[in-house]
Amino acid sequence: MLALLISHGFGYSITPWSYKDLFAKSDFVVIASPLTRPRDTSERMTLQHISPPVPVIGVNTEFKTLLVLKGSKRQRFVLHYYRESRKPAPNKIILGGPDLLDFQGPKELK
Numbered sequence: 756m757l758a759l760l761i762s763h764g765f766g767y768s769i770t771p772w773s774y775k776d777l778f779a780k781s782d783f784v785v786i787a788s789p790l791t792r793p794r795d796t797s798e799r800m801t802l803q804h805i806s807p808p809v810p811v812i813g814v815n816t817e818f819k820t821l822l823v824l825k826g827s828k829r830q831r832f833v834l835h836y837y838r839e840s841r842k843p844a845p846n847k848i849i850l851g852g853p854d855l856l857d858f859q860g861p862k863e864l865k
Contacts, residue, residue, distance in 0.1 A: 814835070
């Protein structure tokens with residue numbers, strides 16, 4: 756028999772969304788490929804709607820549209836999103852952490 760005792764845990768409480776809900780509430784749904792590497796903006800804030808709150812940085816990445824599933828057709832668009840201001844330690848796992856985006860950018864720019 757194996758028993759584990761944990762004095763405290765760390766996680767985030769986030770509302771789950773179904774794909775149906777995400778699609779219904781979205782204005783623009785596409786399949787796309789990044790054209791630029793992610794670029795930090797001057798925007799700094801703390802996401803208060805999750806617990807514990809998370810400090811983030813605004814990021815912009817330009818994309819080439821491959822297929823529009825919902826919304827107006829356009830060849831390119833800029834996606835504004837957030838990344839954590841501090842990168843988590845590589846040996847730390849946070850269960851149920853915030854679902855923030857991360858893009859590498861096009862391979863030819865590396």
